[in-house]
Amino acid sequence: MKLGSMNVPLSGMPFEAAMEYLASIGVEAVEIGCGGFPGKAHCDPEVLLNDSGKLEEFTAVLARYGLSISALSCHGNPVHPNKAVAEQADREFRSAVLLAEKLEVGVVNTFSGCPGDCPESRYPNWVTCPWPDDFGEILEYQWNEVLIPYWKDMAVFLNRHHVKAAFEMHPGFCVYGPESMLKLRAAVGDAVGANFDPSHLFWQGIDIPAAIIQLKGAIYNFHAKDCYIDPVNTGKTGVLDVKPYADEINRSWLFRTMGYGHDLNTWKQIVSTLRLCGFDGTLAIEHEDSLMSVKEGLEKAVAFLKEVIIREEPAEMWWA
Numbered sequence: 001m002k003l004g005s006m007n008v009p010l011s012g013m014p015f016e017a018a019m020e021y022l023a024s025i026g027v028e029a030v031e032i033g034c035g036g037f038p039g040k041a042h043c044d045p046e047v048l049l050n051d052s053g054k055l056e057e058f059t060a061v062l063a064r065y066g067l068s069i070s071a072l073s074c075h076g077n078p079v080h081p082n083k084a085v086a087e088q089a090d091r092e093f094r095s096a097v098l099l100a101e102k103l104e105v106g107v108v109n110t111f112s113g114c115p116g117d118c119p120e121s122r123y124p125n126w127v128t129c130p131w132p133d134d135f136g137e138i139l140e141y142q143w144n145e146v147l148i149p150y151w152k153d154m155a156v157f158l159n160r161h162h163v164k165a166a167f168e169m170h171p172g173f174c175v176y177g178p179e180s181m182l183k184l185r186a187a188v189g190d191a192v193g194a195n196f197d198p199s200h201l202f203w204q205g206i207d208i209p210a211a212i213i214q215l216k217g218a219i220y221n222f223h224a225k226d227c228y229i230d231p232v233n234t235g236k237t238g239v240l241d242v243k244p245y246a247d248e249i250n251r252s253w254l255f256r257t258m259g260y261g262h263d264l265n266t267w268k269q270i271v272s273t274l275r276l277c278g279f280d281g282t283l284a285i286e287h288e289d290s291l292m293s294v295k296e297g298l299e300k301a302v303a304f305l306k307e308v309i310i311r312e313e314p315a316e317m318w319w320a
Contacts, residue, residue, distance in 0.1 A: 001275075002029045004224075006285065007030050008033045008041075009288075009297075011041035019061050022298075027285075031069070031109070035095065036110070043099075045096055048102075071107040071195075071220075072099065073108070073110070074110055075168065076088070076111065077124060080114075081119075081123065097161050106164055109221055113150070118141060124173075126173070126174075147184065164220050166194060166220035169201065177201060177206060178211045182214070182215070196222045197222075197223035198225065202229065203229055209269055212274055216278065217278065223285075223286045224283040225257075225286040225287075225288065227256060229252065237252055259300070268307075268308050271308045283305060
């Protein structure tokens, strides 16, 4: 396994300065945003695909600091009911796939997307319960008329360019947990898999090691990000919380840096289960802790991960 980080929290720094800093604190691999919500501050596929000199400069910076690319990230909503939004997300994702192929990076992280409730919708509609029956009809439309056809078509493109799409299982989108991840994968094939981010699953009440086992063979990327669930606020309002992230003291849960939501033993079990299920890739820190600076959050996460990451191949079972 490798210790990695997303570049996005450092988007305000020049690319080389950001890479130098990450290498200096012990990061070995970077997950680089190149479109959609992660932005293109350090990596614009439209530029790098059309300017060999810029591409050479980009890869030279990474080589200079001994960093590899674990994945590219281009999170958007390619099935958004607003056609302009959907077309931009689709265009940016396809460019990210082409850049990944050129860089020999096997994975582009993204969202599954979420359609509206009918062709005339203006906004996405995330369904969270089965009744009244209207909601079942919405799901039927979203999955069978929009989501599955879109990703079936995209799977052809992905396979042609030898790249996998890894869905961040994120509430608000159709793929938000292991069950919905496997449902779409069953319909589309192994061109799609999971970008496993425990922070979004913790607050849904999902057991993380159990989910890793459920998704064995389908995990293409891993985000090292924690989540604190406030027992008092959750006891009053439950976990479906639409208060702004900045309203920390009143929220049911908060994204936290590693170790500030769950303890060392919890994360040791998570990492051990990843190894048990054959995932030996990068654990990429995603800093979204509103109670810490980027520098402190990243450095605390690196120190924490050094305690839990498993780097070497297992020894032979001399005792068995």
